[in-house]
Amino acid sequence: MRSLRAIAAVVALAWAGVAMPTHAAPAQPCRVDGLAHEVLCGSVARALDPARPDGPQIEVHYVVVPALARRKLPDPVFLLAGGPGQSAISLAPQVMGVFARLNNRRDIVFVDQRGTGRSAPLDCDEPREAALAESADPQAQLRRLAACRERLLKLPYVRSATDLGFFTTTLAMQDLDAVRQAIGAERINLVGASYGTRAGLEYQRQFPGAVRRSVLDGVAPPDMVLPASAAIDAQAALDALFAACSAEAACAREWPLLRQAWDGLLASLPRAVSVPDPLTGKTESFTMTRELLLGAVRAPLYVPTLAAALPAAIHAASQGRFEALAALAGALSRRGGPRLYTGMHFAVICAEDAPRLATAGVAATRDFGDGLAPLYAQACAGWPRGAVPEAFYQVGPSATPVLLLSGGIDPATPPRHAARVAQALRAKARHVIVPNAGHGLLGSGCVPDLLYRFIDAADDAQALALDTACITSIPRPGAFVPPAPEAAK
Template identity: 30%
Template sequence: MDTRRLLRTYALPLATVGLLVSGCTTGGPSVSESEAPGTAGRSAPSAALAPYYGQKLDWRECGVPNFECATMKAPLDYAKPEGETIKLAVSRAKATGPGKRLGSLLVNPGGPGGSAVGYLQAYAGIGYPAPVRARYDMVAVDPRGVARSEPVQCLSGPEMDRYTQVDQTPDDAAEADTLEQAYEKFATGCEKRSGKVLPHVSTTEAARDMDIARAVLGDEKLNYVGASYGTFLGATYAELFPDRTGRLVLDGAMDPALPARELNRDQTAGFETAFKSFAADCVKQADCPLGKKSVADATTRLKDFFAKLDASPVPTGQDRELGESLATTGVIAAMYDDGAWPQLRTALAAAQDGDGAPLLAMADSYYEREADGSYANLMFANAAVNCLDLPAAFKTSDAVRAAAPEFEKASPVFGRGFAWAALNCGHWPVPPTGKPHPIEAKGAAPIVVVGTTRDPATPYKWAESLAGQLSSGRLLTYDGDGHTAYGRGSDCVDTAINTYLLEGEAPKDGTRC
């Protein structure tokens, strides 16, 4: 299991598409006085940044019908804008009409590490409501270090296979040392393969890149829908450029005021809430592999199942066996979307019968592992951004052991694993540049913050907190299961957001669906 502050959202059914992540991050490098948070939107770009804002994109066909692609340049280091540059991948689907064009609508599926371009081309550019696509150019920019934008690289495919199988619930000092060594090897690999970009993939820098994108697309203000980690990216943009903030939807919200330890602990509790919902549903089903008695009994059975796999992994028909870590990841993957619960029941039953292949496939989808054994850069970018944005939750094994009881209290099922997963940034080769702080974004237009009451990855209270921090925040609540709410079946949520995007009328603060 490698859940380290991964906040993921499904865009399509689990069986057909990899998870799109979101991670808990906040903060960023310091900014100059002329571009300080809350003032940047009121000033023109500096002379050094003007060439970036004035660049013309060379749009071309990119092999996907109805989509165009281009490459945008940004400073590698905003403190040295006349120095090296970084190339960022951009894609768009033009407004289809009818109706007056409203400009560009940038989308981001989360992560950090999720490909916005991939999300746009696979889902948002064809799956968003037709009236929205009719009046907006649907646009995505892969954030720096992600996918097509000079991606961070850390480990080879075989190395990642070994990494994802390391026991993240160590039973003794030797197993704890093995886990720490795995984190160290991961971090060293990132530094070796991506040392140039590693200090420059913060959320603050990605938000500044979005302002360049806004300008070169010809928009006076940024219109944006961000999911999960994408909510923190959007909120950071609003903090930096409040006067350039247009219609922002932040779905599955992060809380930028929390330090890493609290974020990890809250997320642990979120997954426990999601598992209890799954278990309550499972025990009513004829095919439930966790018994038919109660949520408590199902919890005990799952813990016992993980313990058995820790001692004796089961075959999968591949070189890799299904041990506790990969099995836990497969279960966690299904917590993001209640539509995946039937698949999880089938996979758990198969694993209990000695066939780990279905549950392994769910874990592989979570990690974006391809059939040829290669991995997308999702996990690499996720760590790079998270570890840069916030000081590490823990730096030593002893610190994890001391905190483990509070994590296990938050989740008897996942607590220990989540506590140990939070140690990963303790070995990061680049010091963090950000720190937790509330985001107010004074002067920004109304910002719609969406929270789902039983969201596993971004607990509902995070949405409440962010909406309260933002001076113009409007909280839209979805009483339901799964991660994020827009486009997931609630007519109430979809109507509220579509009305805001198309007519500029934000829902009343406190609206519930």
């Protein structure tokens, strides 16, 4: 893929202080699939490029789930979706249960970030059920991405390759503030998940006076360099899996040499394999590479209940049976998972993370090597890069309470990242680590209740003194041990 030059100087201005024209029509009653009751749908018109207010315009869409009480509180709750590349509105049916108590007296607001959902989507139209053999080829992935980039250039709001650079987190948070103004809220509460935590930190940097409380779940700070950190964090989660198996009687008895089996499996690659697709049942043949195997193992590490089946799957794969591993790998990434707007994903990563890959200074890990960094470096070599203000990468002290949540065995955003942010936020930050949790805690155990009590607390001191014992003591799921086959009769 051809390397492209940096975005022209016309867009390299200090966006944090730029006021962009906003035009908003009143939100109207509407229905959203998956939500039982009528909600309000609205949009704000925004300039794609803040330096060209008369240039291409986009519509940033949002949904408000109105508070149930007549005398509602004035500070709504905004969900910031993950990815980067998820539509917040599409997540509303899945997460409203988490916000149920808050919704009694507060509006819950979902904004489709520019590049996702109905907000000028950068959709690559990739099949949700790609064949296993196709997904096993990194070069095929890069070719699909290059083809996607060319299709995106034909969108009505993308007049040149440069326009693909106007989908950064900084601009998206200016859109979010335009929505805040459109609904008439003086201050808001932020709930960010994964990449949404980066978005939340950027919103607070630009608009500190508009934030009342923030909850950051699975913290991905702006200086994280996502592709570079992936190998270190996945390696730590995998090492923790092997250690947990050794410490658990049933797992250690069933697979006493699990680490050795894993090492032997890696050493056997690349190799030709045939695996029935867990969705279609059709047997597919392809070359199992080291990178593909590591990706298959990394995916279930996100969810401890799925990771509990990894010892059995790794053991089976070491004996040439890859069916269980293929099923676990596809459990999150294929049918039923949240849609990812791939174009927006790369617009963010290539602008904010890729330029810092060379200076990230990440040493190769035992099993994961350099992780995702080489693939993203190739992908971003041909993707137009938006300008990112240097201040974006700095997290300063917070004047309002921030609750940070971390899963101790999270392979993507483990506690080390949140600890760095909490230190920068200083006295108004509270970092809660759940030792045996993976990626994403909002729907776990008593967390919805903690979320409610943190945001609903009358004063800052009460919010920061939250009792979190109900979540920190959750045990790690025991390893899944397949039942022994019945003796032949």
